[in-house]
Amino acid sequence: ALSPDQGEQTLFEERHLRYISPLGKGNFGSVELCRYDPLGDNTGEMVAVKKLQPNKLSTLEDFKKEVKTLSVLDYEYIVKYKGVCYSTGRLSMSLVMEYLPYGSLINYLDSNRLCVNTWRLLLFASQICKGMEHLQTLRYVHRDLAARNILVASESLVKIADFGLTKVVPFDKEYYRVSQPGDSPIFWYAPESINESRFSHKSDVWSFGVVLHELFSYCDINSNPKRLCMREIGNNVQSQSISMYLANILKNNWRMPAPPNCPAKVYSLMRQCWAYDFEERPCFSGLGNQIEAIMQDERE
Numbered sequence: 540a541l542s543p544d545q546g547e548q549t550l551f552e553e554r555h556l557r558y559i560s561p562l563g564k565g566n567f568g569s570v571e572l573c574r575y576d577p578l579g580d581n582t583g584e585m586v587a588v589k590k591l592q593p594n595k596l597s598t599l600e601d602f603k604k605e606v607k608t609l610s611v612l613d614y615e616y617i618v619k620y621k622g623v624c625y626s627t628g629r630l631s632m633s634l635v636m637e638y639l640p641y642g643s644l645i646n647y648l649d650s651n652r653l654c655v656n657t658w659r660l661l662l663f664a665s666q667i668c669k670g671m672e673h674l675q676t677l678r679y680v681h682r683d684l685a686a687r688n689i690l691v692a693s694e695s696l697v698k699i700a701d702f703g704l705t706k707v708v709p710f711d712k713e714y715y716r717v718s719q720p721g722d723s724p725i726f727w728y729a730p731e732s733i734n735e736s737r738f739s740h741k742s743d744v745w746s747f748g749v750v751l752h753e754l755f756s757y758c759d760i761n762s763n764p765k766r767l768c769m770r771e772i773g774n775n776v777q778s779q780s781i782s783m784y785l786a787n788i789l790k791n792n793w794r795m796p797a798p799p800n801c802p803a804k805v806y807s808l809m810r811q812c813w814a815y816d817f818e819e820r821p822c823f824s825g826l827g828n829q830i831e832a833i834m835q836d837e838r839e
């Protein structure tokens with residue numbers, strides 16, 4: 540169990556957690572929709588329960604760090620932590636979070652592209668940007684910012700989820716270096732993350748630029764970052780050398796093209812996030828200001 544000094548842990552009793560349906564699977568384990576119904580009369584609240592499957596990649600220790608990370612993050616653009624559930628007998632534990640009814644941003648945009656206009660895409664972008672700004676104030680680096688990890692709470696609210704890869708930047712450094720990269724989402728990675736496993740707020744800004752591209756592509760599978768990069772690299776490249784080819788084309792200043800009908804000012808934001816030199820990339824607060832300015836223009 541997490542010791543009491545690691546923040547208050549609301550304990551959910553497994554016997555009151557009623558399984559309803561699967562919400563998704565990842566290399567960490569699975570997330571299920573449950574109703575927490577201690578009264579047993581179906582009046583309990585719906586919750587998203589992330590069950591840990593300890594395997595070679597993710598251990599109980601990693602999971603406890605993820606729980607700790609989420610439990611200290613209390614912000615409107617970050618998925619809400621509710622508590623933990625220790626399963627009787629079995630070693631594992633579950634993370635209990637608020638349930639966001641609209642699901643992942645990818646599914647939402649793909650099935651609502653006709654009724655989501657530029658202004659709403661910019662609203663979502665500004666919310667993600669504010670969420671990232673909050674993470675930065677706590678010296679957290681997300682390391683896996685991608686549309687697949689953004690959840691939709693309502694037609695006008697999205698939240699950042701999945702802090703499985705999040706790390707705290709040491710107080711005496713400006714970056715976090717990862718030892719074993721594992722199965723990394725390299726198509727969302729900044730060059731220094733691909734080449735040196737170096738992660739910082741500025742590498743999160745690079746990934747934010749990729750999320751902007753996903754937003755303005757309405758998460759269309761045909762313009763998915765992996766597909767666009769692999770088309771440039773050549774689909775017949777062996778898998779172990781893909782990151783080297785990707786690092787090369789980025790070094791030679793190739794970048795993903797603007798999504799169809801993407802406003803020039805928005806594509807310019809993406810290109811700022813994709814500056815090769817991380818010192819030239821904007822910070823999240825500066826990005827937030829630029830997005831709000833473009834929203835003003837879109838409003839008129």
Ligand SMILES: COc1ccc(-c2cccc3nc(Nc4ccc(N5CCN(C)CC5)cc4)nn23)cc1
Binds near residue numbers: 641701
């Ligand atoms: C990788 O998979 C997940 C799945 C769920 C979550 C998660 C965490 C924390 C809160 C939370 N709320 C929802 N809501 C949600 C709603 C609907 C759906 N889909 C409904 C339609 N189905 C066909 C697919 C899932 C998925 C998630 N998902 N969710 C995170 C990662």
